[in-house]
Amino acid sequence: xxxxxxxxxxxxxxxxxxxxxxxSYDELYRAAGAAAREFRDSKADHVSLLDVSSLAVPVALxxxxxxxxxxxxxxxxxxGPELAALMARINPALLLTDDERASNLRTPAGIQVRGRDxxxxxxxxxxxxxxxxxxxxxxxIAILLFTSGTTGIPKAAVLRHKHLVSYILGSVExxxxxxxxxxxxxxxxxxxxxxxxxxxxxxxxxRVVQLANFDAQSWLDLARKERxxxxxxxxxxxxxxxxxxxxQTRADLPHLRSLxxxxxxxxxxxxxxAMALFPEANFTNAYGLTETSSTITILDPDDHRTAANxxxxxxxxxxxxxxxxxxxxxIEIHDEAGLPVAAGExxxxxxxxxxxxxxxxxxxxxxxxxxxxxxxxAGHLDAEGYLFLEGRIDDVIVRxxxxxxxxxxxxxxxxxxxxxxxxxVGIPDERWGxxxxxxxxxxxxxxxxDEELKDWVKRHLRSSRVPQQIGFRDQLPYNETGKxxxxxxxxxxxxxx
Amino acid sequence: MAQLKPGSRLxxxxxxxxxxxxxxxxGDVDVTCGGAALVGIADEPPAGATLASDAADGTQLGKRxxxxxxxxxxxxxxxxxxxxxxxxxxLTVKGAKPLPASD
Numbered sequence: 108x109x110x111x112x113x114x115x116x117x118x119x120x121x122x123x124x125x126x127x128x129x130x131s132y133d134e135l136y137r138a139a140g141a142a143a144r145e146f147r148d149s150k151a152d153h154v155s156l157l158d159v160s161s162l163a164v165p166v167a168l169x170x171x172x173x174x175x176x177x178x179x180x181x182x183x184x185x186x187g188p189e190l191a192a193l194m195a196r197i198n199p200a201l202l203l204t205d206d207e208r209a210s211n212l213r214t215p216a217g218i219q220v221r222g223r224d225x226x227x228x229x230x231x232x233x234x235x236x237x238x239x240x241x242x243x244x245x246x247x248i249a250i251l252l253f254t255s256g257t258t259g260i261p262k263a264a265v266l267r268h269k270h271l272v273s274y275i276l277g278s279v280e281x282x283x284x285x286x287x288x289x290x291x292x293x294x295x296x297x298x299x300x301x302x303x304x305x306x307x308x309x310x311x312x313x314r315v316v317q318l319a320n321f322d323a324q325s326w327l328d329l330a331r332k333e334r335x336x337x338x339x340x341x342x343x344x345x346x347x348x349x350x351x352x353x354x355q356t357r358a359d360l361p362h363l364r365s366l367x368x369x370x371x372x373x374x375x376x377x378x379x380x381a382m383a384l385f386p387e388a389n390f391t392n393a394y395g396l397t398e399t400s401s402t403i404t405i406l407d408p409d410d411h412r413t414a415a416n417x418x419x420x421x422x423x424x425x426x427x428x429x430x431x432x433x434x435x436x437x438i439e440i441h442d443e444a445g446l447p448v449a450a451g452e453x454x455x456x457x458x459x460x461x462x463x464x465x466x467x468x469x470x471x472x473x474x475x476x477x478x479x480x481x482x483x484x485a486g487h488l489d490a491e492g493y494l495f496l497e498g499r500i501d502d503v504i505v506r507x508x509x510x511x512x513x514x515x516x517x518x519x520x521x522x523x524x525x526x527x528x529x530x531x532v533g534i535p536d537e538r539w540g541x542x543x544x545x546x547x548x549x550x551x552x553x554x555x556x557d558e559e560l561k562d563w564v565k566r567h568l569r570s571s572r573v574p575q576q577i578g579f580r581d582q583l584p585y586n587e588t589g590k591x592x593x594x595x596x597x598x599x600x601x602x603x604x
Numbered sequence: 605m606a607q608l609k610p611g612s613r614l615x616x617x618x619x620x621x622x623x624x625x626x627x628x629x630x631g632d633v634d635v636t637c638g639g640a641a642l643v644g645i646a647d648e649p650p651a652g653a654t655l656a657s658d659a660a661d662g663t664q665l666g667k668r669x670x671x672x673x674x675x676x677x678x679x680x681x682x683x684x685x686x687x688x689x690x691x692x693x694x695l696t697v698k699g700a701k702p703l704p705a706s707d
Contacts, residue, residue: 281666
């Protein structure tokens with residue numbers, strides 16, 4: 108539906124570009140129509156994708172919607188047994204993948220493997236679709252996304268057409284992009300941001316430039332070459348981009364107007380440096396979850412500038428907030444009893460709105476009777492409605508009956524001039540039940556002792572929050588989409604104690 | 605017109621306009637385009653219907669049209685020559701609320 112509109116509105120514009128190859132909106136529409144026929148004929152219940160970004164991704168995404176089948180992008184970094192377990196949950200399915208991967212893959216019966224290149228070729232060479240008979244059941248499943256499973260077995264988040272359409276219509280104006288607009292998409296297709304970027308760009312009429320495997324230098328080169336105007340990165344990517352620009356005062360990307368980020372906590376030092384290196388860019392911080400069809404709050408470009416130039420500490424701190432709720436979204440902070448708390452008080456972030464799915468396959472909806480989805484993220488709102496994240500509820504350290512938020516302690520450690528990165532976790536402690544431990548990465552050429560950092564925390568926070576153990580590391584473990592793997596940090600530090 | 609639910613696709617009986625229902629009030633809804641009642645996307649338009657000259661301002665692709673009460677909302681998925689109305693009152697284009705790109 109979204110795609111048919113785009114093809115009518117700006118059919119000859121380039122929709123998707125990958126290396127030297129591209130598809131116009133007309134070509135994408137025709138290819139999706141042909142692929143939809145193939146999907147229907149396959150008798151599969153799901154269309155799955157195990158691949159990096161390519162032109163086949165948008166074709167398969169829109170063709171799945173057209174055929175009324177859920178699209179299920181899988182994480183290609185998972186191991187064989189992990190993938191087999193996920194595939195068993197979407198059987199029978201058609202699996203699109205590249206030829207090399209296909210030959211190494213052991214797929215259960217019922218999974219039809221289809222090579223990406225031949226799929227794309229067949230879709231592109233087909234004649235025009237005979238009708239625009241796309242399905243529009245708003246309750247049908249559009250996308251199933253397996254959560255990253257940092258805390259356990261991956262859950263299959265259910266996004267129905269009504270959630271995605273609500274998100275797109277609520278946040279994007281049809282055809283709003285200019286002729287020269289181009290969005291650089293470097294997040295993988297199995298991430299909700301990768302899916303949202305395709306949908307938003309197609310509806311806006313913006314050219315999508317795909318980067319299949321992120322590294323900072325390729326990102327910079329491609330952004331310059333393609334005169335990219337819009338880009339989304341996760342915080343670890345932005346930190347790497349800044350490192351790659353070491354020694355330069357300007358990034359020299361004059362076309363880049365909008366640089367948005369999300370998917371993890373952005374350290375103050377990184378965003379401040381980025382704003383200096385990209386003086387022409389408008390920065391937007393987006394917070395959202397897979398279960399909420401992507402973005403639910405944004406810290407917009409004006410917020411960034413106001414905060415960065417403010418003398419008021421409370422206003423300046425908003426630079427590390429995730430901004431305010433979208434107009435179509437409500438946010439409340441709930442206490443353990445599920446009641447809303449006052450501004451400034453910490454609790455669980457709860458969200459309500461039409462784009463919020465809050466549903467997992469097999470588990471059903473987690474929305475309460477009033478429609479609130481508990482995100483399991485901890486945080487607080489300030490008096491003006493700016494949302495501050497404080498890690499996952501499940502990461503809260505319970506020390507002697509007191510609840511400690513790792514995020515609060517990490518923020519203080521990160522403000523120390525020698526600290527590049529920090530992770531705070533709870534480790535088993537005989538006296539307190541749980542004790543506070545920190546893994547710290549020092550900046551190159553900087554020194555700070557264990558005692559100095561403990562004193563630093565004690566000066567800024569109460570003594571119960573002072574880490575009893577600090578381990579210095581060369582780097583912290585992140586997954587490929589920028590999520591800190593706390594479980595690994597915890598195991599590492601607990602092993603050292 | 606019959607009861608409609610969000611997601612339903614309808615088309616004009618007298619021009620090229622196609623719409624998708626975004627929001628609908630409960631009960632029966634009367635929506636016309638070019639002066640004639642909308643029909644289901646797969647239905648044959650009634651023979652002989654013609655575009656009314658007082659309802660020919662056209663529809664714009666990608667625009668959302670709402671009624672005065674705000675409980676009826678249609679998205680134009682294909683533009684045409686007729687104009688949309690409900691209970692005899694023309695629908696208006698819903699104002700855009702620009703947001704910065706976040707993805």
